[in-house]
Amino acid sequence: MGAILQNPTQAEQDLxxxxxxxxxxxxxxxxxxxxxxxxxxxxxxxxxxxxxxxxKLRTAPPRAKKPDAAALAHAKDKLGTVDRFRxxxxxxxxxxxxxxxxxxVPGVRLRPLLEDDLRLKRLVQGAGDALLDLNGxxxxxxFVLEIAPGGRVDAVFELVALDGGTGAQGRFGRGLVALGENxxxxxxxxxxxxGEGFSDSALFLSLGRGAELDYACRTTGGAAVEVQTIxxxxxxxxRLRASALVAGAPFLRRQLFVSCAGENxxxxxxxxxxxxxxxxxDTTLTLTHDAPSCISRETFKYVLADQAEGVFQGKIVxxxxxxxxxxxxxxxxxxxxxxxxxxxxxxxxxFADDVACGHGAACARLDESQLFYxxxxxxxxxxxxxxxxEAFAAEAFDIIDDEELRDLLKLDLKRLLGTNFHWGAFS
Amino acid sequence: xxxxxxxxxxxxxxxxxxxxxxxxxxxxxxxAPKGLNEDIVRFISAKKNEPEWLTDWRLDAFRRWQTMAxxxxxxxxxxxxxxxxxxxxxxxxxxxxxKSLDEVDPELLRTYEKLGIPLREQEILAGVQADPNARxxxxxxxxxxxxxxxxxxxxxxxxxxxxxxxxxxVRTHPELVKKYLGSVxxxxxxxxxxxxxxxxxxxxxxxxxxxxRCPMELSTYFxxxxxxxxxxxxxxxxxxxxxxxxxxxxxxxxQRDENQLHAAVVExxxxxxAEIKYSTVQNWYPGxxxxxxxxxxxxTKRGDCRGDRSKISWTQVETGSxxxxxxxxxxxxxDSSRGEFYSIxxxxxYQQVDSGTKMLHLGANTSSRVISKGISAGxxxxxxxxxxxxxxxxxxxxxxxxxxxxxxxxxxxxxTVPYIEAKNSSAVFEHxxxxxxxxxxxxxxxxxxxxxxxxxxxxxxxxxxRDVLQQLPMEFAxxxxxxxxxxxxxxVG
Numbered sequence: 001m002g003a004i005l006q007n008p009t010q011a012e013q014d015l016x017x018x019x020x021x022x023x024x025x026x027x028x029x030x031x032x033x034x035x036x037x038x039x040x041x042x043x044x045x046x047x048x049x050x051x052x053x054x055x056k057l058r059t060a061p062p063r064a065k066k067p068d069a070a071a072l073a074h075a076k077d078k079l080g081t082v083d084r085f086r087x088x089x090x091x092x093x094x095x096x097x098x099x100x101x102x103x104x105v106p107g108v109r110l111r112p113l114l115e116d117d118l119r120l121k122r123l124v125q126g127a128g129d130a131l132l133d134l135n136g137x138x139x140x141x142x143f144v145l146e147i148a149p150g151g152r153v154d155a156v157f158e159l160v161a162l163d164g165g166t167g168a169q170g171r172f173g174r175g176l177v178a179l180g181e182n183x184x185x186x187x188x189x190x191x192x193x194x195g196e197g198f199s200d201s202a203l204f205l206s207l208g209r210g211a212e213l214d215y216a217c218r219t220t221g222g223a224a225v226e227v228q229t230i231x232x233x234x235x236x237x238x239r240l241r242a243s244a245l246v247a248g249a250p251f252l253r254r255q256l257f258v259s260c261a262g263e264n265x266x267x268x269x270x271x272x273x274x275x276x277x278x279x280x281x282d283t284t285l286t287l288t289h290d291a292p293s294c295i296s297r298e299t300f301k302y303v304l305a306d307q308a309e310g311v312f313q314g315k316i317v318x319x320x321x322x323x324x325x326x327x328x329x330x331x332x333x334x335x336x337x338x339x340x341x342x343x344x345x346x347x348x349x350x351f352a353d354d355v356a357c358g359h360g361a362a363c364a365r366l367d368e369s370q371l372f373y374x375x376x377x378x379x380x381x382x383x384x385x386x387x388x389x390e391a392f393a394a395e396a397f398d399i400i401d402d403e404e405l406r407d408l409l410k411l412d413l414k415r416l417l418g419t420n421f422h423w424g425a426f427s
Numbered sequence: 428x429x430x431x432x433x434x435x436x437x438x439x440x441x442x443x444x445x446x447x448x449x450x451x452x453x454x455x456x457x458x459a460p461k462g463l464n465e466d467i468v469r470f471i472s473a474k475k476n477e478p479e480w481l482t483d484w485r486l487d488a489f490r491r492w493q494t495m496a497x498x499x500x501x502x503x504x505x506x507x508x509x510x511x512x513x514x515x516x517x518x519x520x521x522x523x524x525x526k527s528l529d530e531v532d533p534e535l536l537r538t539y540e541k542l543g544i545p546l547r548e549q550e551i552l553a554g555v556q557a558d559p560n561a562r563x564x565x566x567x568x569x570x571x572x573x574x575x576x577x578x579x580x581x582x583x584x585x586x587x588x589x590x591x592x593x594x595x596x597v598r599t600h601p602e603l604v605k606k607y608l609g610s611v612x613x614x615x616x617x618x619x620x621x622x623x624x625x626x627x628x629x630x631x632x633x634x635x636x637x638x639x640r641c642p643m644e645l646s647t648y649f650x651x652x653x654x655x656x657x658x659x660x661x662x663x664x665x666x667x668x669x670x671x672x673x674x675x676x677x678x679x680x681x682q683r684d685e686n687q688l689h690a691a692v693v694e695x696x697x698x699x700x701a702e703i704k705y706s707t708v709q710n711w712y713p714g715x716x717x718x719x720x721x722x723x724x725x726x727t728k729r730g731d732c733r734g735d736r737s738k739i740s741w742t743q744v745e746t747g748s749x750x751x752x753x754x755x756x757x758x759x760x761x762d763s764s765r766g767e768f769y770s771i772x773x774x775x776x777y778q779q780v781d782s783g784t785k786m787l788h789l790g791a792n793t794s795s796r797v798i799s800k801g802i803s804a805g806x807x808x809x810x811x812x813x814x815x816x817x818x819x820x821x822x823x824x825x826x827x828x829x830x831x832x833x834x835x836x837x838x839x840x841x842x843t844v845p846y847i848e849a850k851n852s853s854a855v856f857e858h859x860x861x862x863x864x865x866x867x868x869x870x871x872x873x874x875x876x877x878x879x880x881x882x883x884x885x886x887x888x889x890x891x892x893r894d895v896l897q898q899l900p901m902e903f904a905x906x907x908x909x910x911x912x913x914x915x916x917x918x919v920g
Contacts, residue, residue, distance in 0.1 A: 335852035353834035
């Protein structure tokens with residue numbers, strides 16, 4: 001073991017102690033060694049400036065085992081019936097039994113993930129983060145969803161992450177969605193694990209030349225401490241539109257590493273988060289323009305009530321060879337309570353001169369004049385607030401091209417605001 | 428358009444290698460031995476005839492400094508500094524302080540003449556000396572570490588304004604120095620501020636009494652002259668209730684091969700209804716076209732809006748230094764206080780700039796405004812790093828930030844790292860940043876009307892930074908415009 005950590009915390013000791021790698025698993029060992037050297041990130045790590053995971057995660061719960069029949073039954077109860085192709089993971093393990101049969105769908109292949117997958121290796125190299133390494137060290141039973149070159153699937157794929165009802169555990173889900181040349185797909189990820197334990201999941205998106213992907217992650221609830229990592233790589237002319245809806249996650253860190261690796265690729269990223277109570281949601285993204293003439297757009301919206309803490313860190317990186325880059329990033333926080341806080345750090349790192357890059361960040365409360373306007377037209381104050389908040393957050397989902405997915409997100413937002421949201425906070 | 432034509436002419440006659448102010452003055456200097464230890468700190472303190480409390484204050488700072496580590500978070504790279512290989516004190520050799528300008532070493536006066544400092548009263552501004560209503564500039568000239576002459580003293584004294592070297596203020600106004608020194612930038616604030624607290628040599632002290640509007644712009648020139656002399660200035664400005672003062676600072680330094688270290692500390696204190704305007708034109712030697720030599724500038728500048736309705740405004744034009752590490756900040760403590768930061772940072776050659784500001788909103792109804800214009804050319808790296816934060820009690824805090832970067836050439840970099848932290852819902856923060864190059868359309872438009880590529884670039888850059896130039900006092904605005912053109916020389920075409 002290459003552990004050289006100084007004064008490891010209990011959680012770090014727990015995490016380091018349970019590692020064992022098979023002979024053939026070089027990648028896994030390498031990931032573990034990198035984590036063992038870095039440890040859990042604290043505020044001292046610049047990219048974790050506002051989320052002190054080392055202090056938050058006191059002890060690491062035991063690692064979840066491959067789900068048994070009882071766990072699968074528990075998970076199955078939570079699955080409703082929907083008109084989507086479902087790919088189900090339980091406690092981070094891919095479950096063929098609960099997933100839909102996809103072998104009959106032309107151009108689509110669903111299979112277990114192998115660590116020596118070349119696409120995966122390349123994606124991992126492009127990121128570099130302690131929690132991604134931790135996932136790499138411990139994730140077992142991942143899946144690969146492949147869309148063949150030229151494949152066009154109209155239906156929505158849904159990745160469903162569930163727990164097996166086994167209580168506080170450490171879950172390490174891992175999946176790869178690979179789109180071949182000129183293929184197109186729509187993927188919805190639904191994360192609704194129980195509010196216990198620790199989850200460190202990773203999803204890899206590989207977009208071949210000219211491929212197009214609509215992706216949205218819906219997180220309602222989640223582990224007590226949850227880290228979601230998304231690593232995406234776009235080849236030439238590829239289009240990625242990735243959005244996220246977050247509500248009810250007690251402590252969530254979403255990190256995105258997106259690389260426009262081929263000329264003329266386009267990445268649109270967005271997110272809408274509704275926070276209340278003492279929830280903490282951190283979105284940190286690094287968008288690297290690694291080729292000329294790529295376009296990127298980011299829009300992130302936070303609605304913060306009670307004592308919630310919102311964090312947004314976004315970095316656009318433009319190396320010298322990425323001329324003609326066009327990047328715009330926007331982050332907005334809507335503070336509904338005096339005790340809520342919003343921290344944002346939009347960064348630009350630019351080494352090429354022929355670029356147009358910009359970012360904007362703003363935070364404020366609801367505009368009194370807008371409220372007044374609506375009240376003067378007979379809309380009760382609480383309702384007017386609801387309309388304004390919904391309009392504010394819904395903008396984040398406009399980037400999604402697939403109508404079904406976009407409507408689904410907006411409907412979810414409406415439902416969350418109507419039932420779950422604590423309106424008393426600001427009326 | 429006269430100014431623009433002038434800039435263009437300047438560009439033609441100058442070259443990056445031929446730094447305009449790269450000459451050295453040959454006068455003897457009184458130096459402390461190389462290196463840093465408690466004895467050197469005591470030596471500096473003794474040289475200044477300082478009271479015991481100040482010597483102890485320095486020694487305390489030195490002991491703390493020894494336990495600290497150099498900060499590494501900025502985007503600047505330089506070989507490790509050997510703090511034992513520097514001189515920490517050097518003073519022009521005059522047995523006693525000069526009583527009038529006639530006693531000042533004529534060699535020194537000629538140096539200032541080359542720099543264009545209006546040291547003598549009748550040379551305030553060419554062409555306007557006959558006009559009794561002309562704006563006047565008082566100069567507290569700093570030659571290496573000791574203030575050699577202070578002008579306009581009598582007139583300032585009439586208004587009750589105290590403007591003198593800080594070493595003198597320690598003797599004449601110990602109660603003010605004792606009360607305010609280190610109250611904005613604590614001794615242990617950061618590595619370089621602590622070093623400065625231990626070994627600071629001299630600097631300016633300004634006290635403006637209640638209700639007084641300082642009758643003239645106060646100005647100081649810094650200049651690094653002696654080989655291998657680290658210069659550690661300490662400036663302390665106090666604007667008492669309802670007063671106003673405008674302070675100008677400008678720097679030039681001679682050409683050197685070794686890197687020179689500069690770690691200054693500037694503390695501003697504005698009490699109720701007071702206003703301080705602090706302007707800087709910084710033109711230190713940036714190193715030659717290969718990136719050799721040049722000044723290392725690690726400065727801690729901070730203003731404390733301690734009183735209600737007080738205001739502190741920073742304006743800076745940064746064209747020099749091999750490395751700039753500088754974040755003029757405002758602590759908005761008083762209710763309804765206001766902080767402003769206007770900056771032009773230009774980097775060329777192999778310069779590295781990591782600069783920005785901090786606006787800490789603590790009081791209610793506080794507001795701040797940040798306008799930062801970064802221009803990178805050549806192989807330089809230019810980073811804006813800023814923090815805006817609103818405390819829970821800072822009701823109705825308001826901030827507007829705008830940082831724009833302009834890139835000239837494809838081997839330079841421009842980076843923006845803002846931290847925006849709102850901890851209450853009534854805070855309204857807006858931040859926007861853009862990075863772009865000079866558009867081909869604009870260049871084409873200008874050149875189509877007969878301007879050369881260089882002229883067109885100078886014109887467009889002048890327009891890009893206009894928002895900030897307008898904030899400078901008149902005396903500096905002209906000089907700053909010239910500097911911008913000189914700094915960008917060689918970066919076009």
